Amino acid sequence: MPSVLLMAAIRNVQIARPTMYQVVREMVDKMGYKVKVVRVTKRIHEAYFARLYLTKVDNETECISFDLRPSDAINIAVRCKLLFF
Numbered sequence: 001m002p003s004v005l006l007m008a009a010i011r012n013v014q015i016a017r018p019t020m021y022q023v024v025r026e027m028v029d030k031m032g033y034k035v036k037v038v039r040v041t042k043r044i045h046e047a048y049f050a051r052l053y054l055t056k057v058d059n060e061t062e063c064i065s066f067d068l069r070p071s072d073a074i075n076i077a078v079r080c081k082l083l084f085f
Contacts, residue, residue: 036053
């Protein structure tokens, strides 16, 4: 399902109900953050792990990060208009 939602986001296909990724994007915007980078951090037993980094819009030095599945981190980054990850 994450890959289908990613393709929908890339192609600008509107989905009837908000997805979890759209809700997270709105939360990031309302809290005054922007997505800085997504990094796939490690692989353990055929499972990949990623980290999503957010920075404050007015203060790039203030940074928070989250451990996510790579598909979730990439989906959020695409919806937040991050071009390179």
